[in-house]
Amino acid sequence: MANPWKSRKGAKGEGDMENLEVKYGKLQQETTISKKETTKDEDECDNDGEISDNTVDDVVIADASDGTDHHEESHGSEGDQPLGKETKQRKKNTKTGCQYSIHLLNLNREVFREVKHNEGHAAKKIINILIEIYNRNHPEGDPFRLLETKEGNRTFFDIHVCYRQSQTQIQSDIIDLIKNPEEIKKDLIKQHFVLFYSRKDEENKLEMFAVTQDQGYHLVKKMSNFDFPKKFLLRCSKEAIYNPELRHIAGCKHSSTTHYRAPTPGPNCFFRNISAVFLKSLITIKPDCSLYDVSPFKEKYFPGKKEINATVGNGKIQFNCNLTANDFFVILAKLSEIFRGHTNDRISSGLENLYLIDQVDCYKAKELNEELLRQIHKQYIEGENDLDVSFVHYHYRDFYNAPHVDFKFRNVVIQETPTTIINNPMKVLSDLLNCVCEDSMKKYKKFDGFRKSFESIKCRFYPKSYESVYNFLEGTIQKHGDGMYCRLGKIWYFMRMDILSFSRIEFVKLLKRRLLLNSSCGRLPKLWPKINDKYVCEEVYNRKYMGHCNYLVFDQVFLNEGHGNIELFDIMYKGEKNIYLYHVKTGFDQRIRVACSQIQNAAFHLESILRNNKDELENMYDRVADPNGAAQSDFRSQLREDLQNFWPKEKFLECFEDPKKIVFVLAFFDDAKSERELENVVTKSECSQTETQPGDKFQSMIAQFEILHLENDLQRNILNFGFKICQISRS
Secondary structure: OOOOOHHHOOOOOOHHHHHHHHHHOOOOOOOOOOHHHHOOOOOOOOOOOOOOOOOOOOOOEOOOOOOOOOOOOOOOOOOOOOOOHHHHOOHHHOOOOEOOEEEEEOOOOHHHOOOOOOOOOHHHHHHHHHHHHHHHHOOOOOOOEEEOEOOOOOOOOEEEEEEEEEEEEOOHHHHOOOOOHHHOOOEEEEEEEEEEEEEEOOOOOEEEEEEEOHHHHHHOHHHEOOHHHHHHHHHHEEEEEEOOOOOOOOOOOOOOEEEOOOOOOOHHHOOOOHHHHHOOEEEEEOOOOHHHHOHHHHOOOEOOOEOOEEEEEOOEEEEOOOEOHHHHHHHHHHHHHHHHOOOOOOOOOOOHHHHHEEEOOHHHHHHHHHHHHHHHHHHHHHOOOOOOEEEOOOOHHHHHHOOOEEEEEOOEEEEEOHHHHHHOHHHHHHHHHHOOOOOHHHHOOOHHHHHHHHOOOEEEEOOOOOEEHHHHEEEEEEEOOOEEEEEEOOEEEEEEHHHHHHHHHHHHHHHHHHEOOOOOOOOOOOOEOEEOOEEOOHHHHHHOOOOOOOEEEOOOOOOOHHHOOOOOOOEEEEOOOOEEEEEEEEOOOOOHHHHHHHHHHHHHHHHHHHHHOOHHHHHHHHHHHOOOOOOOOHHHHHHHHHHHHOOOHHHHHHOOOOHHHEEEEEEEEOOOOOOOOHHHHHHHHHHOOOOOOOOOOOOOHHHHHHHHHHHHHHHOOOOOOEEEEEEOOEO
């Protein structure tokens, strides 16, 4: 048989990814683990179930015998049919096929260290290792087992089949509707197949794909190569990427479709859609992709007739069409070529920077979780609160709008508001640990004791149930000289130094456009005060603007219940030309996320109100001005006086007549030990002939990502609200 690898060597376009790898260096994230570490641990690589009709098409499975493999090295020729004549007789069972998920296995894992790739049965040994790990970690269910396949001449790959079954039940509420429930089978058998396709490459190294049905992906998900779907997306996807649950590296999102238009300068082509690339995205294959040349797609799918759609992310690719197991012999060969850069498929314009971000595998994520916890432990012992860790659930919209969050530790429940937790997560967690033991500092001085107690903390918010506190932690770990690890939505990512430097430069450019300087109109004039040598909270600062004719304080004033806990602004200022809506926060670190999210939510809802129902603004005004309203406090009494004296309804509503005059302002007070001035960053950059970076004084990449994303989001707003940044000086 002709070597299929030789024919691909030297193809046009094979160097596009390799050139990037030479420039930036290929990231090595392999993690050494012991056999003990292969036991069940927290799943950092969540996957969704896969559509299945529970049939394995075309591949004939024989009765299990001694397990010997009769075709380990039998690839056949390119002209051979993948299977023998007996397979063709099974057409009745192979009319439609089904949808599978495709994984490329990472064979560099330490668990495979004893397998020699040049051995005759290397593939079977790897499969047996996977089966042994899964069955040991899931003793309660039916085990996976390796089935023997019949002999046949197969192009490109050998094939092995694994199988397990499980019972499923019809919902009890449906059974209650049936007059004679004994007529139906309540217990049904569900089948889970994994097809392993293996071959040796031109260097005699083993290459293995796993094609899974239904829950079969559980067998291989922790051994998937996460670069495989990423490179496929970068080289094959059209400009539009769709994700129904898009989770950004920063802030919230209300639109699910993102369009990349070449050229696309700026940071939006990497940080705005990180989850769409790595977790789950729906893509359309671009018309010039070599995948259209593969026989299973060639007849039905080609440009001008029908396009190929696929779901990509989290270590797998799933084509949104029915395929048979037989089709994958040629599909996987083409996917391997695309992955290795041996085709004409080049990286799509505007997506190049995404190559510099990698999703971390599950075993490395376990190490990073412990390192992050060690940093939290150090902060706990030292009593500091300068760690760049945020506390937010990956269902962030529900979390932000929840009335309160419940922590449970050894039957002790503490209730806090989401805003309190986000502003000071270390204090909330420390209080929780301290409340169960008077001598807690001594008890938790050693890391092992602290970790054991920390892992016992459960958390919930409406409408979710209790879950591990780990699911709420997001933070960063610097890797000196190489880049930064970043945990977002339970997933760890590695960002290389090139993309971090690029983002810092983009942030300086943003400051030149958006920062309100000392002489600028709209800068908040009052200094942030101290009481007893401690700086006051945001609420106290906001109240300083009450009683002034052009300022209106709406801190803790929400829209109606239909919008949840949405604040349009903390402070409003009516200038000569513009209306400034300030959202005030303390700290230039992970706490910036709160202000950015509040601005995004406020802009989204204000846009909806101005376009559809302006009566909501009038209703909010009437509710606040009503002396008999539900909210009664000294603040509300003074606010009603301000409305009566300075802000009649007509003046208030007039502020929202022209959306082009509305400017959202991110106002922050830097509570670092020594005051840092963003204006100095801009001044230093203007004095230099080249673009400079914020430097060591502003190290929080999360804060910079948040603000970069916020600007992009507001620019795409239909009403095109303005955006500014205001640093509040300290007294």
